[in-house]
Amino acid sequence: MTKKEWLVILFPVSIYFFVFSYLSLFRHWSLNSSYLDLGLESQALWNTSQGRFFETSFGSSGELISSLSYHFTPIILPLALIYRLLPFPETLLIFQTLVLSSGAIPLYWIAKRILKSQILSFFLGLSYLLYPSLEYSNLFDFHYVTLATTFLLFCFYFLNERRWLWFTLFLILSVSTKENMAIVAALFGIYLYFSLREKRRGVAVLLISLIYFIFSVFYMMPLLGGSLGAVGRYSTLTSDPIRALFLLFDLDKIKYIFHLLVSVGFLPLLSPGALFLGSSEIFLNLLSDYNPQWQVKFHYTAAITPFVLVAAIFGTYRLIDTLRNTTLLHSNVVINRGQRLNYLISFYLLFIALVWNVLHSPSPLFYKFDRSKYTETKETRKVREILKTIPSGVSVSAMNNLGSHLINRRFLYLFPIKFLEADLVILDPGAVAGFPTGASILSGEEYHHYQNLLEASSNHEKIIDEPHLLVYRKK
Secondary structure, X not given: OOHHHHHHHHHHHHHHHHHHHHHHHHXXXXXXXXXXXXXXXXXXXXXXXXXXXXXXXXXXXXXXXXXHHOOOOOOHXXXXXXXXXXXXXXHHHHHHHHHHXXXXXXXXXXXXXXXXXXXXXXXXXXXXXXXXXXXXHHHOOXXXXXXXXXXXXXXXXXXXXXXXXXXXXXXXXXXXXXXXXXXXXXXXXHHHHHOOOOHHXXXXXXXXXXXXXXXXXXXXXXXXXXXXXXXXXXXXXXXXXXXXXXXXXXXXXXXXXXXXXXXXXXXXXXXXXXXXXXXXXXXXHHOOOOHXXXXXXXXXXXXXXXXXXXXXXXXXXXXXXXXXXXXXXXXXXXXXOOHHHHHHHHHHHHHHHHHHHHHOOOOOOOOOOOHHHHOOOHHHHHHHHHHHOOOOOOOEEEOXXXXXXXXXXXXXXXXXXOOOOOOEEEEOOOOOOXXXXXXXXXXXXXXXXXXXXXXXXXXXXXXXXXXXXXXXXXX
């Protein structure tokens, strides 16, 4: 890439980085982040940085467990080095945004390699930055697997360049973000074997990836006290596979596919084979009974997003190849070969990406953008200032929207877990209804039940009483 190209692509990347860093931080500071999962991931990182590797107090009854027992994420180790220097949840939010924004760079490289056009490559990079699924996952707290979006794009680029060392590095990084990324890695092995005719390397990647998946899911995770709890999300598939297949055509799941494709102008449909590398994640989501998995508003699209954009590149190539061999007549203008076709497709990409971002995204361009979710008030600022004063040696049972502000401690529980045993119980009466606790939902009625128990307890005293903050101390 020339210096001019770097400047051109880094300009929108920088805008994305600053806008979504701002949104991520102020979403957190306005008490809209959550223990599940920003607090949970941060606590495991903090404990690891303190020498208690992978430890978290996320056990079903508040017991100390290994974070690897519920998701096999060895990427915690290198990230803990960063967290050791900057031990704040804000570090993770900014890092996540930095990694995601940089994904436009390998996408640009891939597009330029295939399309031989700077203008088309630039606008495909813009399509990536305007892609709603990317933006939703960016703003949905912090998840290790979200980082895989960019890692997988680098994998694809270096794979096709046959730069094996860099490909291996980013494949390892991808797999380290979550256990099921090993299946995506196995698909890379198949791609190597059949598409690139690298048979020995393809077999090696396929076998190593499958061995790693089996080792992590069926040996290490159970060994560390975990279970195959995620299998419960596929009860329809395991009990009635025929019905599960029919449910693939459920209206909500069709909408999910529509949302994945619309903001890139359905161009992936012109080259659907390029979606093969993301197929395992697509089917895992579609076959799940767990509703968030077939919505674009969560992090479950992390390993799908890169391949939708790659498929859009190949779809663009196929469209150009078709049109260049066809004379199109429109308003007495003859379009045949050349830059004009590239400009027309670039305009189409930008138009559809902008329109869909306005209609359906979490970005400030969204026509119903809710500024209040990203606005810190005097009340929320006061709450954060109080929470900062709580020593890290104190055990805390806190509500979901407060737990992410209390993570640098060994014992942090999601209220009402251990609410009678913890040193402090910290509640937000303004955020009562429908926040998750473990695998269930605590209703307003249940919340008041537990709060009444605290009020009646002779072992607890209320030491702070604010509109958005109640703190009970164990005597």
